[in-house]
Amino acid sequence: MTTYPPEELAGVYRAIRERRDVRSGFRPDPLPQDLVLRLLQSAHQAPSVGLMQPWRFILIRSEEIRRAVHVIFQQASAEEHQAYSGQRAQLYAKLTLQGILTAPLNLCVVCDATSSHGHSLGRHTMPETALYSAVCAIQNLWLAARAEGVGIGWVSILDPDYIKSLLKIPPSVALVGYFCMGYVDHFAPEPELESVGWERRLSLEDVLRSETFDQPWKGTGKP
Amino acid sequence: MTTYPPEELAGVYRAIRERRDVRSGFRPDPLPQDLVLRLLQSAHQAPSVGLMQPWRFILIRSEEIRRAVHVIFQQASAEEHQAYSGQRAQLYAKLTLQGILTAPLNLCVVCDATSSHGHSLGRHTMPETALYSAVCAIQNLWLAARAEGVGIGWVSILDPDYIKSLLKIPPSVALVGYFCMGYVDHFAPEPELESVGWERRLSLEDVLRSETFDQPWKGTGKP
Numbered sequence: 390m391t392t393y394p395p396e397e398l399a400g401v402y403r404a405i406r407e408r409r410d411v412r413s414g415f416r417p418d419p420l421p422q423d424l425v426l427r428l429l430q431s432a433h434q435a436p437s438v439g440l441m442q443p444w445r446f447i448l449i450r451s452e453e454i455r456r457a458v459h460v461i462f463q464q465a466s467a468e469e470h471q472a473y474s475g476q477r478a479q480l481y482a483k484l485t486l487q488g489i490l491t492a493p494l495n496l497c498v499v500c501d502a503t504s505s506h507g508h509s510l511g512r513h514t515m516p517e518t519a520l521y522s523a524v525c526a527i528q529n530l531w532l533a534a535r536a537e538g539v540g541i542g543w544v545s546i547l548d549p550d551y552i553k554s555l556l557k558i559p560p561s562v563a564l565v566g567y568f569c570m571g572y573v574d575h576f577a578p579e580p581e582l583e584s585v586g587w588e589r590r591l592s593l594e595d596v597l598r599s600e601t602f603d604q605p606w607k608g609t610g611k612p
Numbered sequence: 613m614t615t616y617p618p619e620e621l622a623g624v625y626r627a628i629r630e631r632r633d634v635r636s637g638f639r640p641d642p643l644p645q646d647l648v649l650r651l652l653q654s655a656h657q658a659p660s661v662g663l664m665q666p667w668r669f670i671l672i673r674s675e676e677i678r679r680a681v682h683v684i685f686q687q688a689s690a691e692e693h694q695a696y697s698g699q700r701a702q703l704y705a706k707l708t709l710q711g712i713l714t715a716p717l718n719l720c721v722v723c724d725a726t727s728s729h730g731h732s733l734g735r736h737t738m739p740e741t742a743l744y745s746a747v748c749a750i751q752n753l754w755l756a757a758r759a760e761g762v763g764i765g766w767v768s769i770l771d772p773d774y775i776k777s778l779l780k781i782p783p784s785v786a787l788v789g790y791f792c793m794g795y796v797d798h799f800a801p802e803p804e805l806e807s808v809g810w811e812r813r814l815s816l817e818d819v820l821r822s823e824t825f826d827q828p829w830k831g832t833g834k835p
Contacts, residue, residue, distance in 0.1 A: 391796060391799060392759070392760055393626065393627070394619075396617075396619035396620055396623065397619055397620070397623025397626060397627075397759065398623060398759045398760070399620055399623065400621060400622065401627045401755055401756055401759040402650075402759075403620055404616070404620075405657050405752050406657055408659065427625075431625065431628045433819060434628050435751070436633050436751075436754070436766065438766075438768055439805065439811065440803055440810065440813070441811070442814045442819065445819050445820075446819055446820050446821065447825055448829075449823055450823070451823050454824075468736065469734075469736045469737070472732065472736060473731075481733075484733075486734075506811060506814070507805075507810075507811050508811065510692075510707075510805070510811075511692075511709075511769055512768070513692045513695060514688045514768065514770055514772065518789075520744075521743075524744045524747035524748060524751070525747060528659075528751035528752065529628050531659070532624055532628070532755065533624055533625060533628060536616045536620065536621045536624040536625075538613065538615035543741075545661055545734040545737065545738040546734055546736070546738075549737065555824075556824045557825050559825070562825065565744070566744070572614075573614060575614065580663055582663040583663060587662070587663065587733065588729060588730050588733075591656075593649065596665065596667055596669055597668075597671065598668060598669065598671070599670075599671055600672055600677060601670065601778075601779045601781075602668070602779055603780045
């Protein structure tokens with residue numbers, strides 16, 4: 390049998406179910422180094438196309454850098470805010486969208502698609518799988534962090550070129566994601582965007598198809 | 613405390629460490645429907661930008677469709693093979709790169725970035741985060757599957773346009789990944805691409821940076 394014992398299986402499902410995008414409530418105490426390395430090791434165990442391992446993790450504690458990132462966020466968020474009007478613009482103004490300065494650790498995940506590691510296997514027809522490998526690493530990190538009581542928030546309201554310039558990331562290396570990390574005393578029972586009324590969760594059936602994209606899920610058929 | 617009890621925490625780390633890209637050894641017996649839905653529910657609990665939930669899951673059991681996908685794979689793999697020469701071309705010929713016909717279930721994950729769900733929040737500066745949300749869903753699925761004894765293999769050696777045409781996926785919807793799924797009696801202790809000598813795993817230190825991309829990891833500093 391290759392199935393895990395019940396407690397271990399429950400842990401996997403629990404982390405998946407209880408993981409949240411955390412933007413507030415970070416405790417200021419630094420994350421222990423052995424914990425951070427354990428989380429990053431989990432990220433590093435992600436699948437990658439051709440065993441390319443194109444992910445690179447930039448750990449950012451510098452307050453100077455984080456302040457500069459925060460300015461880049463403020464610019465992008467002000468522009469995004471202008472894309473909304475009426476009640477939705479009012480709702481946008483109330484959202485907490487990042488914890489760049491309040492979280493003790495920031496993390497920038499980039500993808501070095503120029504690396505010869507992996508010898509391009511699997512990337513001739515779908516080169517974007519290098520980027521997707523880095524995203525798999527992010528999700529590993531996120532789940533391990535949840536199980537360890539560490540909150541992670543993904544900040545996408547940033548101009549990638551400004552971040553790349555600030556963090557001295559070469560043009561050939563792609564910014565995949567920017568994250569805030571820290572201990573939290575509480576994880577919300579549901580996504581904040583759901584509880585504040587920004588968006589509702591879809592049912593599973595809404596996102597399933599049978600055999601081809603145009604065929605709705607047939608709940609009675611064998612999947 | 614928001615940390616999980618030891619057995620649940622161990623389960624999370626174990627799934628991350630023991631997950632493999634499975635291309636062979638699939639058992640032919642179908643996966644029970646409740647299991648498949650449990651795995652897809654895990655995928656559906658992934659983070660998504662603006663709570664957009666842009667992933668759509670096409671479950672494919674039809675042998676006719678799988679045969680057509682297999683032909684598309686063979687074409688792409690023959691072309692990829694030609695990109696190598698000498699010993700590496702010989703090694704490529706020995707790799708098992710897919711289980712399209714041997715696995716009882718195939719899954720195509722697509723991203724509907726045209727969906728108005730999420731109201732574009734977080735996508736004004738980084739629209740690619742819609743695709744990345746779908747990849748997070750894939751990694752959730754992969755980890756839950758490992759814990760359940762289900763092998764998953766990602767097939768990227770496919771022409772996306774041919775697959776989209778075959779599966780009636782509209783041009784505006786992106787193919788993110790194509791997968792083979794089934795019970796396996798055994799998971800390899802290390803990635804196959806490592807054991808056959810295609811590529812080696814990097815050390816964690818190789819992929820860490822401090823503060824900016826050009827600064828190597830300072831192991832003695834506080835991360």
